[in-house]
Amino acid sequence: MNRQRLLLDTPHQFLAWLSQAREQGWVSLREVDVAHVFAVAAVAALTRYDSRDALPLESHEPGTELSVAARFAHAIGLDEVRDGADEREPMERQRTVTLTLVRGSSPEAFAERIAGKIVDLMLPARPRSDAANLFWFVLVELLRNVGQHSKDPAGGIVAAQRNDSGPYALDPALQIVVVDNGIGVFEALRRMRPSIQTPGDALVRALEPHVSGTFAEGHSGSVHNAGLGLFFISEIAKKTRGRLLLASRGASYFLDRSQNASAQPVITNGSAPDYPGTLVVFETALSEVSNYDEIMKGIREHAAERTPKRIVQHWLRFEAPPDGTFRTLVAISSEDTVAARSFAVNVLEPRLLRREPAALDFANLRVCTQSFLHALLHEAVRLAWALKVPIFVVNAAPAVRAQIEFVESYSLGG
Ligand SMILES: Nc1ncnc2c1ncn2[C@@H]1O[C@H](COP(=O)(O)OP(=O)(O)OP(=O)(O)O)[C@@H](O)[C@H]1O
Ligand SMILES: [Mg+2]
Missing domain, CATH: 3.30.565.10 (Histidine kinase-like ATPase, C-terminal domain)
Structure with a gap:
């Protein structure tokens, strides 16, 4: 058999x-x-x-x-x-x-x-x-x-x-x-x-x-x-x-x-x-x-090596924002990509469109998926760059920061 x-x-x-x-x-x-x-x-x-x-x-x-x-x-x-x-x-x-x-x-x-x-x-x-x-x-x-x-x-x-x-x-x-x-x-x-x-x-x-x-x-x-x-x-x-x-x-x-x-x-x-x-x-x-x-x-x-870059851009500021800047804690509950996108559309992007700076606090995140950060930042960082409005990033653990910089670089570069 x-x-x-x-x-x-x-x-x-x-x-x-x-x-x-x-x-x-x-x-x-x-x-x-x-x-x-x-x-x-x-x-x-x-x-x-x-x-x-x-x-x-x-x-x-x-x-x-x-x-x-x-x-x-x-x-x-x-x-x-x-x-x-x-x-x-x-x-x-x-x-x-x-x-x-x-x-x-x-x-x-x-x-x-x-x-x-x-x-x-x-x-x-x-x-x-x-x-x-x-x-x-x-x-x-x-x-x-x-x-x-x-x-x-x-x-x-x-x-x-x-x-x-x-x-x-x-x-x-x-x-x-x-x-x-x-x-x-x-x-x-x-x-x-x-x-x-x-x-x-x-x-x-x-x-x-x-x-x-x-x-x-x-x-x-x-x-x-x-x-x-x-x-x-x-x-x-x-x-x-x-x-x-x-x-x-x-x-x-x-x-x-x-x-x-x-x-x-x-x-x-x-x-x-x-x-x-x-x-x-x-x-x-x-x-x-x-x-x-x-x-x-x-x-x-x-x-990053394999992505052709037109210009290398940096816009996010990894530093404490001036007093009075709108500040928000990212991923309060979980790493929900849908929630990240909805936060970007309903909270972050409208502020940027009004040319109001924002600070994102990543204190609660140790690991996050690529898709989560993409949903949160891809459009926002392009918008912020185009309108010249600062986005501050605080309390990002080294691995999370590296990943944020990665999303920033391909979002602004391509
Ligand atoms: N289960 C699937 N059925 C049909 N097509 C698929 C499936 N999985 C992937 N693909 C195709 O392969 C492409 C590449 O998938 P990949 O996961 O690498 O990127 P993406 O889903 O488009 O973006 P990201 O994963 O970064 O959100 C998809 O855009 C889709 O066209
Ligand atoms: Mg996919």
């Missing part, structure tokens, strides 16, 4: 297995020996009751033994996702996070909440560890992408797994997966980026800094996006000897640095098996993530 192993070491084997299942018109886990969480999430996305062309899943024949993969799939909530029942409670804390649906009226706020929940289940230490911060960042960016770009009315599915047996025994790794059945990266990018001709090109370009389907070539950001989410994620995978799989309508990209620190990605385009939506899997060994701030700093520097 041909036993399948659906593992992230060999994702093309998984994609081929899936394509075969789609061709035959149904999925069966009977012949599958073991499966990583990403494969189960992808099967769940394709067989879910509310997917446009849900693929039937072969039901279990009573009296026969379930494969290991099938048992795992049921344990992490495949049936609940397929039937639209309530999601399962996470079963084994710190080992797996059950399949969780990504939906809601405000996908962005939802993204941050779900990411926080997942990270707290898998890496529960307080204060959050460097690894927790890193996985939180990756999850938020991937979940935001589903909400902002996939156009999948059912939303996506997210799950996580700690791998610590077999080849992972000496060096446990965390695997996270975010999958949707939406339009795919090529479709999302091509209108704004006519130079992108194939799905394979689209994946490669989407991983470059400031490439987004929400603004045209040559710009550095739109109100909500900087085109940096996937760039950061792929750079994190490179820096932490991780694995990144992106499979999206017509193409796939797989980078595996776990065995070889300079391995190059394998990219397929056109006729190779793919995924009918967008499947993103990220995995890295926990031992590789010892310093979140250092990793992010290196990536920001790399992004």
Whole structure:
């Protein structure tokens, strides 16, 4: 019997297995020996009751033994996702996070909440560890992408797994997966980026800094996006000897640095098996993530090198404001990108338009996502510069300040 192993070491084997299942018109886990969480999430996305062309899943024949993969799939909530029942409670804390649906009226706020929940289940230490911060960042960016770009009315599915047996025994790794059945990266990018001709090109370009389907070539950001989410994620995978799989309508990209620190990605385009939506899997060994701030700093520097600058500009003032300046504490409750944007639109930008200076106090923030600062500052800093109104920044921790300066430089430079 041909036993399948659906593992992230060999994702093309998984994609081929899936394509075969789609061709035959149904999925069966009977012949599958073991499966990583990403494969189960992808099967769940394709067989879910509310997917446009849900693929039937072969039901279990009573009296026969379930494969290991099938048992795992049921344990992490495949049936609940397929039937639209309530999601399962996470079963084994710190080992797996059950399949969780990504939906809601405000996908962005939802993204941050779900990411926080997942990270707290898998890496529960307080204060959050460097690894927790890193996985939180990756999850938020991937979940935001589903909400902002996939156009999948059912939303996506997210799950996580700690791998610590077999080849992972000496060096446990965390695997996270975010999958949707939406339009795919090529479709999302091509209108704004006519130079992108194939799905394979689209994946490669989407991983470059400031490439987004929400603004045209040559710009550095739109109100909500900087085109940096996937760039950061792929750079994190490179820096932490991780694995990144992106499979999206017509193409796939797989980078595996776990065995070889300079391995190059394998990219397929056109006729190779793919995924009918967008499947993103990220995995890295926990031992590789010892310093979140250092990793992010290196990536920001790399992004800055790769972003053509017309003029280098600085406008923010990292100093105490004169007495009487309007002062506000940033992120009083949480790092909510929607709240950041709404604060910018309702409080900060109207003041700047009236030419009234403002001081932003970052005392409560130790880490923040790129998207949070982008939502808060991208437009404001451009407006302040154009109107020559000062914005003061106080109490920013060194890592946060570095990130603020990064947003400032691309916002004013591009
Ligand atoms: N799940 C998805 N479905 C469809 N298209 C996607 C998906 N994820 C990413 N994309 C496409 O890839 C582009 C790049 O994504 P990336 O996360 O790097 O940037 P962004 O979301 O545009 O900006 P930022 O992440 O900085 O807010 C997106 O603009 C979109 O066109
Ligand atoms: Mg994004």
